[in-house]
Amino acid sequence: MSKVTRIISVSMMLTVLSAIILAGCGNRHSDKAGLNKSDITETISQTLESEKDSQMNSRSEENTDTEITDAEITDTEAEDSGQADSEDGSQEETSNPYIIVREPYTGVPVYEDMEHIYMNTTWEYADHSAISDGYAVLYKAASERKNIIVGVNAGHGTAGGSSVRTLCHPDGSPKSTGGSTAAGATTATAVSGGMTFYDGTPESEVTFRMAQILRDRLLSQGYDVLMVRDDADVQLDNVARTVICNNVADCHISLHWDGDGLSYDKGCFYIAVPDAIKDMEPVATHWQQHNALGASLVNGLGDVGMKIHGSGSMAIDLTQTSYSTIPSVDMELGNASSDHSDETLENIADGLMAGINEIGRASCRERV
Numbered sequence: 001m002s003k004v005t006r007i008i009s010v011s012m013m014l015t016v017l018s019a020i021i022l023a024g025c026g027n028r029h030s031d032k033a034g035l036n037k038s039d040i041t042e043t044i045s046q047t048l049e050s051e052k053d054s055q056m057n058s059r060s061e062e063n064t065d066t067e068i069t070d071a072e073i074t075d076t077e078a079e080d081s082g083q084a085d086s087e088d089g090s091q092e093e094t095s096n097p098y099i100i101v102r103e104p105y106t107g108v109p110v111y112e113d114m115e116h117i118y119m120n121t122t123w124e125y126a127d128h129s130a131i132s133d134g135y136a137v138l139y140k141a142a143s144e145r146k147n148i149i150v151g152v153n154a155g156h157g158t159a160g161g162s163s164v165r166t167l168c169h170p171d172g173s174p175k176s177t178g179g180s181t182a183a184g185a186t187t188a189t190a191v192s193g194g195m196t197f198y199d200g201t202p203e204s205e206v207t208f209r210m211a212q213i214l215r216d217r218l219l220s221q222g223y224d225v226l227m228v229r230d231d232a233d234v235q236l237d238n239v240a241r242t243v244i245c246n247n248v249a250d251c252h253i254s255l256h257w258d259g260d261g262l263s264y265d266k267g268c269f270y271i272a273v274p275d276a277i278k279d280m281e282p283v284a285t286h287w288q289q290h291n292a293l294g295a296s297l298v299n300g301l302g303d304v305g306m307k308i309h310g311s312g313s314m315a316i317d318l319t320q321t322s323y324s325t326i327p328s329v330d331m332e333l334g335n336a337s338s339d340h341s342d343e344t345l346e347n348i349a350d351g352l353m354a355g356i357n358e359i360g361r362a363s364c365r366e367r368v
Contacts, residue, residue, distance in 0.1 A: 115137070116135040117136045117138055117244055117248055118134075119244060120247065124243070124325070125239060126240075126243050128170060128323070129166065129236075129239040130237055131190055131236060131237040133236075134234040134236040136151075136248070137226075137227045137230040138227075140224045141219045141222045144221075145223075147224075149223070149249045150218055150223050150224070150225055150250065150251055151228060151244075151248070151253065152211045152215055152218070152225055152253055153211070153241055153245070153253065153255065154204070154207040154211035154254075154255055155204070156191060156192060156193060156204035157191075157204040157229050158190070159235070161189065161191025161193070162189055162192055164190040165189060166188060166237060166319065167186060167187055168181065168187060169186075169280060169322045170282070170322065171280065176274055176276035176277055177317040180192050183317075188319055191238055194207070194259070195258075195259030195335075197336050197338075197340060198337060209342070210255050210333065210349070211227065213348075214349045217349045226244070228244065228254075238320055242319070242320050242324055245324070249326060250326060251293060251328065252326055253293075253328075253329060253331060254329070256331065257332065257334050257335055257336065258336075262336075264337050265307060266309045267334065268298060268307065268332065268334060269298065269310065269313055270312065270329050270331050271313070271318055271321070271329065271331075272294060275315070282323070283321065286326070286328070289326075289327040290321050291313070291329075293327045293328070293329045293359060294313060297329065297331055297356070299355055299358065300354030300357075300358060301333075301355070303354055304347055306333075306347065307334075309332075314332075333348055
């Protein structure tokens with residue numbers, strides 16, 4: 001406020017106060033007290049103080065506006081600087097809420113419960129598979145997990161598998177023994193249809209039921225389970241099933257009944273690795289694990305009273321063990337004459353569980 005303005009303002013207030021004083025004199029004898037000199041002085045002081053405060057507030061608002069403008073400029077500069085740092089990409093500030101800090105990759109993928117596991121084309125031997133559009137399903141134990149994933153492979157059950165062929169061995173060498181594919185062949189049926197029990201039940205149905213019972217038993221004891229075939233059909237051939245197990249599971253157990261044509265139940269056994277392929281990779285590195293797993297499972301089956309065929313093993317050159325890089329075995333749980341009621345399958349599951357628990361981490365690769 002200018003000096004002239006202040007003088008005019010004070011003069012006007014004095015005029016008003018004079019009028020009030022005169023009015024007070026006229027009412028000297030009234031009940032209301034009139035204004036005295038101290039009242040006038042106080043009123044003028046309050047007015048001047050009010051004007052002073054008004055000026056101070058005005059200046060404060062101007063300063064605040066300036067500070068806000070400066071702060072906005074500073075924030076804008078900070079944002080521009082942050083964008084430049086982000087575009088540079090040389091360093092990441094972990095405290096930045098817009099940067100998601102992920103745990104370092106340990107080389108072992110983490111899967112969710114009930115996750116569908118598809119073939120990864122970068123996995124070793126994946127390019128040897130002819131049927132790989134399907135998926136396996138991972139089940140996780142609800143409690144007391146052992147951190148071991150058991151691959152349970154219900155044999156057969158792939159529509160169209162019999163019309164496609166895959167290499168018997170990764171290196172293309174010929175098969176060393178007979179079986180469902182003759183010795184000397186370099187290719188084998190991708191997935192055979194399996195035999196039929198004498199009561200008319202397809203083997204693929206029985207192996208699937210066996211897999212379900214074993215799955216539930218494993219989960220109840222803290223094992224996670226990779227169900228390679230979790231339905232009546234899965235579009236995964238024997239190579240694909242093996243490759244998925246190699247990369248997800250810690251051991252691989254496939255379930256079968258032998259199509260030997262015998263009219264009596266000859267008992268259970270496992271398919272051992274023949275000497276002729278023990279120098280071929282990846283068999284050379286893992287065949288002892290394969291045989292140890294099979295022997296342990298047969299011992300468990302014998303302990304629960306299941307009939308065991310001969311010494312408990314038969315050496316056959318299989319696609320499964322030829323491609324396996326984890327402990328892996330084909331279990332033959334009887335033949336077309338065998339009883340396959342749920343009661344018998346439950347007993348078989350008890351025996352397999354005994355074998356799995358016996359060998360435990362000694363054969364199933366431990367996940368870290």
